Amino acid sequence: MSITYLEAIREAQAKLLRDDDRVFIYGQDVGGAFGGAFKATKGLAKEFPERVLNTPISEDAIVGAAIGAAMQGMRPIVEMQFADFSSIALNQILNNAGTHYWRTGMPVPITVRLPSGGTKGSGPFHSQSMESLYAHYPGLIVMTPATVEDAYTMLIEAVAIDDPVVYCEHKYLYYHLKADKLPDKGLPTGRARIAREGRDLTIVSYSAMTQESLAAAEELAREGLEVEVVDLRTVKPLDTDTVLASVARTGRLLCVGESFPWGGTNAEVIARVSNQGFHLLDAAPQRLNAKDTPIPYHPNLWSAHRPNAKNIVAKARALLRE
Amino acid sequence: MSITYLEAIREAQAKLLRDDDRVFIYGQDVGGAFGGAFKATKGLAKEFPERVLNTPISEDAIVGAAIGAAMQGMRPIVEMQFADFSSIALNQILNNAGTHYWRTGMPVPITVRLPSGGTKGSGPFHSQSMESLYAHYPGLIVMTPATVEDAYTMLIEAVAIDDPVVYCEHKYLYYHLKADKLPDKGLPTGRARIAREGRDLTIVSYSAMTQESLAAAEELAREGLEVEVVDLRTVKPLDTDTVLASVARTGRLLCVGESFPWGGTNAEVIARVSNQGFHLLDAAPQRLNAKDTPIPYHPNLWSAHRPNAKNIVAKARALLRE
């Protein structure tokens, strides 16, 4: 049996609905026989008609309602149809969910699923990676699973956590990524994973870029270059220790992320390593981001806009030459 | 004659309205005899009743309307009552204004004024610094004036620029900061300013934190420590060259910003210097941010939440000891 990243997300939600009647799924087109724009909730409304609910096109109210339900003891999972549309819910996520525990002492355990990242032909408004906006503000946990196993266990973890979680699932991995089976448990939340060991260079990445980085590492291995790939898993909290330990081994750091270049996860990782691991670095830390324009529709442009194995390899080679 | 930071913003808008009939001011309570929550448009509606207009409490539509007017040749200035409420307009700013030129070839010259930053007793929703959210996305210029002179010339520049500008004016500086007169022109947009020269340490800051940094530099000077203070003026574009040149002189970098710690301007500056000026650094680059919680209401908490001259001095001393 082989299961995809997308199926893992559906399986996690099925399990959550079965095991915990505080859980409900709320979002556009998640219900009925349809099961969501990406089918991440396919079949769930049949089994749990009262707890898998279609909503109006009202992202602010969808998250607002989830917050209210969480205050009353529920464990809502919100599906945004695309991460890009969470801009409409951003105020509820940052200013209501993110501040509530600190202000009142009562946490709001909501999980907001963001189908994130670029895919061919999706264009400026169906391709965004928004983890950096949410991680910048206090009070939120931001998950960015890069594997089928993590997609499954981290979503279950997200719902278990008493604090609000923004769960960024990558649309490019939905079908591309497969595993043989689903684990019962994964690494603890907030712990990064050494996706591949190596002693020449550390690549820190997350979500779909972990897969591109692993492909790049493969290729570089053929040249005898041993690249260590760190998968952050959550960008907030960010596992600085694991990153530093890797840089201590390699002395070289390349950060790879799909979001826009100014600020964001790559900048944060480099800032931490430069600050706490300055003496560990044998060369200037580098980063690869998407370009600083909207995400293009045409595949020719899109494939050049996002980092990919090819330019990761090039950047890594240059860095290894220093 | 002495003029405050706030008066400079009003003067700039008066001049813009007088010199250019494409300019209009749009926002909550900006009109009538009232002239805005902070009086930044006081008296302007009297002189230009048709071009200083009160709006409903509809941030999304306020910015949407400004975008439409800009497409038709106007030069709207939007006043958000507090930066914090721009979360409601964020979608129009990022996804409409920020993408329009790249998508269609037609820029939308809007200026969105964000009364930003903390003041005593303002609490979680009237104190935010949001420049990092806007700078992360493509297509926007983000200004953060730190002086009365810049508040004036940069606002005039903002309206002259064909691209959308997010103009972050700091509420703490409104009354605290005074100048003798207003200049006709300032440094070019995108150019950082050496606010104080020194050869021992570079402090990179912007907005109100430039003032705290200068106060810290004063104090350190008494101990014979010469701190160079770089005022970024715009956080996007970010003047890497001026920062690097300063670090080349001092070998030490401390970034000071008032926004939340994860990501943002401080991380971006450190990432650039570590990447492009790695060999210039004699010690690990440091940063001081606000704490990673909502901004507290009580002055005892607020003054500990934001960086200030006192802990800048402490951090600088430690860094100079390395």
Added chain:
Amino acid sequence: MLQTAQRTAKSKKKKDAPAPLAETAADKTAPPHERFLEAFRWMLLARTLEEKLVSLYRGGQITGGVYIGKGQEAVSVACGLFLEKGDIFAPLIRDQAGRSAFGEPLVDVTRTYLGSRLGPMRGRDGNIHRGHPRDNELAMISHLGAMVSVTVGTLMAKRFRGEKDFVGLTCIGEGGMQTGAFHEGMNIAAVEQVPLVVVATNNHYAYSTPNAREFACDDLRERAIGYGFEGYSVDGTDLTACLNVIGGAVKRARAGRPPQLVVASVLRLSGHGEHDDASYVSDEMKQQPFARDCLKFAEQTIIESNLVDRDTLVDWRKNAVMQVDEAVAAAQKEAVPEADKEDWCALSTRDLVDHVDEE
């Protein structure tokens, strides 16, 4: 848990108003004039408290803004008075009367305004940004309109859990009705068919902005039908009318009718906040019928129809002043927060807190 908390709130409430009247608060079948008298006493308490807050503010003893509900007490008290244990209340800027009637202890107000560490917000948030979510009094965020959908969610949760006969009530101003969040919240309430009452007070200004620049329909009540709400108007200066119309709306929502919108008309009899002299409010405005002071008018009714004698009114006033002074004195004695005693954690899950720089 919720219930204990609720009980504490109710018992605290007994402390605010003398027992006999407080009892009738629970007893929703109280004869009209008793309900009216209890409402009047909460209004009196709110007005007394807010006058005190204003003087503290003028005396420089309150940091930040002070936002009062002067002129809106009749609407507000009716919002709190008909809610029972297990109901949800999401008050807004000008709901001191309703908060007290719902069971918010007076000392919570003074603690929050004075930044006491013992207050519900512990000095982390201030003034009207307070609540007891565990006691079903939601803590508003500033962004207007945002609390409508949150209230809807609390009611969905109660339905999920199989609770019965509950309602939720939230308040908004005519300005806040123009936010997208309000629209989405109203619509989703109707789609989910939750027992929600939305009380909108048109006090004719959003800060300095008059109705003409806020909306363009003749009567905001007309929006109800477009959402699938039942809509009512009420003279917000008339306590009797407020009790009838808002009480009726709560009853209908509880009985399973569609969500209810009540639009009250008043004039804000203060500045937007105490920093604001409201010089933009014309004398002509102040002559309008909706500018009538609801508290004065209620007192007049009491006197004219002899509901209680003048001595009792004097006692009630004294009692209100006493309670307010107690609440202020108590909060003033208490410790304010100190930075080094805070743990500065925005997450309840301590081991998931992110550490940007090692200190």
Added chain:
Amino acid sequence: MLQTAQRTAKSKKKKDAPAPLAETAADKTAPPHERFLEAFRWMLLARTLEEKLVSLYRGGQITGGVYIGKGQEAVSVACGLFLEKGDIFAPLIRDQAGRSAFGEPLVDVTRTYLGSRLGPMRGRDGNIHRGHPRDNELAMISHLGAMVSVTVGTLMAKRFRGEKDFVGLTCIGEGGMQTGAFHEGMNIAAVEQVPLVVVATNNHYAYSTPNAREFACDDLRERAIGYGFEGYSVDGTDLTACLNVIGGAVKRARAGRPPQLVVASVLRLSGHGEHDDASYVSDEMKQQPFARDCLKFAEQTIIESNLVDRDTLVDWRKNAVMQVDEAVAAAQKEAVPEADKEDWCALSTRDLVDHVDEE
């Protein structure tokens, strides 16, 4: 500048439809049946084009989604047909007919779907996310509701400049009406009293979501009064009715009446996009009167009332196919964008572009 651009558009339009009829497009006093016939031809052209796009999509020649307006051509064409030089049009997902009637060259559609570098979006954006802002055809962003306030702003600008007799028209679906952005946009249009027409098409689904989970009022037209709009309903399957009602709304807005809301009722006769088999649409739904195919019904009217003979209809169909084939062939010949030929600048002010890392 705007005018030249507009002229080009209009002349391009001549190319799409044969001269005599195109002329009547400008001539708004054309006798009803000529207007009807012109409208029918734009509908036919849109249907023909979109059928072609679907086959290209099925053949794997289009990257990304294809979103068509099948069943909504009568509403859409009426949206474009009454707009004149200097008017603003902000079309949405299902407005191929209206776009063509407004003057969007057919080749822009094929260029955008096929990613030609010569298209208005130059391969940077695709499918329905296209426009000619300089020709007053706004380029929608995906976020529903966002274009309403943008259209309001364009009309405010025209008023600032002292222009006269202009209108703006924007389209929305019943799903998009539930967004906060739509609410804020409607309200601000009424507050600013701009000459705006909003045409909302209730095609009974938002993607897979039926009306029952979208809103809870009986008739969305009832929202007009709450905004201070004038509201009308129309059978979106009846071209004559669409021309009368939408044409009338445009006329009233132009004449200085309040903003106009027209709510049309139809069934989406396709999937949400071509990737969607719409299996969630019940047969019962498909039996409803609003499920009638507006194009078939219009053609039936033409035949029954003998407006033109069958040969002419055949010619028109041929002409539509010819135009579509031309537009496809042209776009297919053209170069697609190449990464190294792009300047990757999101700002028009080149010297203000930020450079994160030196390359």
